[in-house]
Amino acid sequence: MGWFSNLFTNDVAIDLGTANTLIYVKSEGIVVREPSVVAIRRSDKKVIAIGKNAREMMGKNHKNIEVIRPMRDGVIDDDDVAEIMIRSFIKRVVKNPLNRPRIIVCVPSGVTKAEKRIIKDSTEQAGAREVFLIAEPMAAALGVGLEVLEPVGSMVIDIGGGTTEIAVISLGGIVSDTSIRIAGDEMDEAIINFMRRNNNLLIGEREAERIKCEIGSAFKLEQELTTKAKGRDLVNGIPVSVDVTSEEIREALNEPVTAIIKAVRASLEKTPPELAADIRDRGIMLTGGGALLRGLDARLREETSLPVSVAEDPLTCVVRGTGKVLDNFEKYSKVLLDN
Ligand SMILES: Nc1ncnc2c1ncn2[C@@H]1O[C@H](COP(=O)(O)OP(=O)(O)O)[C@@H](O)[C@H]1O
Ligand SMILES: [Mg+2]
The missing domain is CATH 3.30.420.40 (ATPase, nucleotide binding domain)
Structure with a gap:
């Protein structure tokens, strides 16, 4: 049975991140790269979008849609939603339910025993033959090629x-x-607070993240940058756009x-x-x-x-490192978590 199942089963590595979920399939490469976000309709608890589409709804949802990031703080915030998300991503890569793959899931090292259980169970139910867990920093180290x-x-x-x-x-x-x-979320929050305090401008989470990626810094730049921050003026309530500089954003990011x-x-x-x-x-x-x-x-x-x-x-170190364990299972199985 050994050679036969090897022939038809592509093992799977998953980086279950607080911001992004990535999936690597043996001999195919990275096949899923999506935000770890789920949108749910409140009235009947139906899932209406997962991943990129759900993220698009962040900050633009109405009362009846709830946009959830189930892994938000490095722990599972919402068991049921986390499970739905994990299963949905895995289903995309496990096409033939008869060929159940071996799956290694990379988890933030802060997850509790109970959370590991949820991740293992949902991965199994989504079609895994066997599930292994690996700690995020270990996977990251392997991904950058360190001889761990x-x-x-x-x-x-x-x-x-x-x-x-x-x-x-x-x-x-x-x-x-x-x-x-x-980490990244607190940087976004620091930018939101800074804009509110200094410019009386209320901006959304996604706008804050965009500003961070576009002009954010932690050290003096050779050439300082500028961008426009779009939001709502807190004094008169109208939508405005304000110029911000990388110096200002550096100050905003200083605390995190x-x-x-x-x-x-x-x-x-x-x-x-x-x-x-x-x-x-x-x-x-x-x-x-x-x-x-x-x-x-x-x-x-x-x-x-x-x-x-x-x-x-x-952004792909962790999933590549997890994939490395799949590719050299004998060699690296000792870096896996016990349960
Ligand atoms: N160019 C950039 N500058 C600063 N932060 C960035 C940049 N690109 C992405 N990020 C941040 O990195 C974080 C996501 O990183 P990722 O490693 O995918 O997280 P996780 O493993 O928790 O899912 C987000 O907070 C995002 O805003
Ligand atoms: Mg990560």
Whole structure:
């Protein structure tokens, strides 16, 4: 049966992120890349959209539509909705229910035992033959090509939507792991608050995220940028658009960025000396969408005096790392979570 099922089953790797869900299918590559968002009609609890389409509705929904991000803070916010989302994404790739794939799901390291259960159960019900879990920083480290099985310390910082995970990895395990609930979402929120305070302008979550990606930074830019922020004037209530500069947005982002730096410092302080020496030599690797914030690497370099690099294609590191475990299951099965 072995060779036969191998021939017809493409195993699946899933990065169940707080902002984005990505799915990698063995020998096909990344086949799903969607926001982790579900839109539900309140009256009959019917799911009306999942992924990109649901995200489009964020901030534009009426009373009868609820737009939910079930993984929002790195934990499952809403069991039922999380389950619907997981099953819907998996169904897209498991086309033949007779060929049940092996699935590895990458989860934020803050998930509880009960949440792991939900993720495992929903993945099984969606058609998995076997389900394995892997911690996000481990997958990220594999995705950037770090030799995680060696007796050498590596530090990976994964900045996603809901959580920033700072992990030191050595010998196939996580030596220390700090997870804080300050990441991309808090940056967006900081921009919303800044615009309200300084410009009397109320902007939406998606507009804040756009501004962050377009002109956000954590370090002085060679060429400062500007954009227009569109929202509602809080004084007279009319829609307006206001010019904002990257200097202003840097000031707005200072609080969440500082919190991330503080957590990195704390994590370095509790790293055993031998591993700290490795990190000094090899530096820190940044992954996740937050790694794309301009000058975050420069800022961290300045604050820690360590080499800091941004991973190539940081948004797909985790799913590629999870895929690597699928592709070399024997070699990497020891990095999987126990349950
Ligand atoms: N160019 C960018 N600059 C700053 N933040 C970005 C950029 N691109 C994406 N992000 C942020 O990265 C986060 C999503 O990253 P991702 O790694 O997919 O998160 P998760 O793993 O939690 O799903 C979002 O908060 C998004 O706004
Ligand atoms: Mg992630």
